[in-house]
Amino acid sequence: MPEKRPRKSSTARDDQPAAPATPANEAAARSPLGDDDITAPPSDAELAELAHFDPGxxxxxxxxxxxxxxxxxxxxxxxxxxxxxxxxxxxxxxxxxxxxxxxxxxxxxxxxxxxxxxxxxxxxxxxxxxxxxxxxxxxxxxxxxxxxxSITRDHLQAVREASDWVEAELFPKGFSIQPGKTASVSLFHPDPDHLAPAMPMIEAAFNKHGWPLRVSKTWYYINCDLEHIxxxxxxxxxxxxxxxxxxxxxxxxxxxxxxxxxxxxxxxxxxxxxxxxxxxxxxxxxxxxxxxxxxxxxxxxxxx
Ligand SMILES: [Mg+2]
Missing domain, CATH: 3.40.50.1000 (HAD superfamily/HAD-like)
Known part of the structure; x- marks a missing residue:
């Protein structure tokens, strides 16, 4: 097993909300869970027992x-x-x-x-x-x-402008944008070999326009995420x-x-x-x- 890595502390910033309080769920409490009810939520009593993650x-x-x-x-x-x-x-x-x-x-x-x-x-x-x-x-x-x-209206505007640039410059080259993202842009190309060569051009455009986006790659997508997220x-x-x-x-x-x-x-x-x-x-x-x-x-x- 590799040597243990140094720990990083994990603290929420002051502006990041804590977890919401667990809601009462009287319906769940009235209805015993069946073996097939995989989506049934735990009862109030079960949630209360687990609230502090006491190690078993x-x-x-x-x-x-x-x-x-x-x-x-x-x-x-x-x-x-x-x-x-x-x-x-x-x-x-x-x-x-x-x-x-x-x-x-x-x-x-x-x-x-x-x-x-x-x-x-x-x-x-x-x-x-x-x-x-x-x-x-x-x-x-x-x-x-x-x-x-911490994501501001200016950040969202930068994401919109970057999306417009992608549509104008990269859609004609066969790229598309993964639907559903709200504060980032993910680019798809049916041929994954086109991803890595496009990244320098994308980074250069983001730098030129001052859009604070980081460019990285997974197997089938180029991810453009806000630098601080x-x-x-x-x-x-x-x-x-x-x-x-x-x-x-x-x-x-x-x-x-x-x-x-x-x-x-x-x-x-x-x-x-x-x-x-x-x-x-x-x-x-x-x-x-x-x-x-x-x-x-x-x-x-x-x-x-
Ligand atoms: Mg993965």
Whole structure:
């Protein structure tokens, strides 16, 4: 196992809200959970028991913070492995109900609606999820979605202007913009080999126009994110808002932006397909694919 990395402290900025209070859910309390009710929320009593994440005798990790694309599901348009995701939902339901297993939550660059859908699919009714590379925290316990309050109208105007530039200059070259993002721009090209060569031109245009956007790449997208927003700021916000202890966190990711997860958790794992710099910091490289890899980490690696 690689040498332990230095810890980073995780503190929310003063302007980042804490987690909303858990709502009363009388309907859930009246209706016992059935085995197939994977989306049924925990009762008030169950939520109260878990509110402070008291470690159970079997639980060394309270949460697994997991990237979505290339980890839980393919980054391409390949179908989700619904069977594996169902198993993770079963795991999460038991973890939230019993308090003796880590709860899986999400840290993704995808737009908030995509992340919310996957959050509900994997049965996370408790812990906030990060969407759009730190722009949003989604709180499944209350259905609230909060945008990082440091994002100003000027930032949003810069994103709009950059989007217009992309449409004028790069759409004719075969690029398109991933729908649904609100304070960033993600570019897609049907031939991924066109992504890396376009990045210098994009960075030069952003610099020329003074748009404060950082340019990075995943397997199939160029991500243009506000310079002061990242998975790192989202993670610090999530950890502080949910009152999590980084020494009791695990992480799972596959590309460079997930280094922010690795820097904030005790144990970090990755799937078989991963960036080189991810392999250097991973304590565990799974031999399995998609959500089966995540499930293996949740139910085997984290309890050994
Ligand atoms: Mg990924």
């Amino acid at each position: 005798p079997l639980r060394k990790f309270d949460a697994l913070i997991c990237d979505i694309d290339g980890c839980l599901v393919p980054e391409s348009s390949e179908p989700f492995d619904a069977g594996a995701l169902r198993r993770i939902a079963d795991h999460n339901r038991a973890a939230i109900k019993e308090g003796t297993l880590p709860v899986l939550t999400l840290c993704s660059g995808r737009p908030q609606p995509f992340v919310e859908a996957v959050c509900r699919l994997v049965g996370n009714t408790l812990l906030p999820c990060i969407a759009e590379n730190g722009v949003w925290l989604y709180f499944p316990a209350t259905n609230e979605y909060l945008r990082d309050p 990242s998975k790192a700021t989202g993670l610090d916000w999530l950890i502080a808002a949910a009152g999590l202890n980084p020494d009791r966190l695990a992480g799972f990711g596959d590309t460079a932006s997930d280094l922010a997860i690795a820097e904030r958790v005790k144990l970090f794992a990755c799937p078989p397909r991963h960036d080189e710099q991810i392999a250097k910091v991973a304590h565990h490289i799974s031999p399995y694919w998609q959500a089966w890899a995540v499930l293996d980490v949740l139910e085997r690696v984290l309890v050994e």
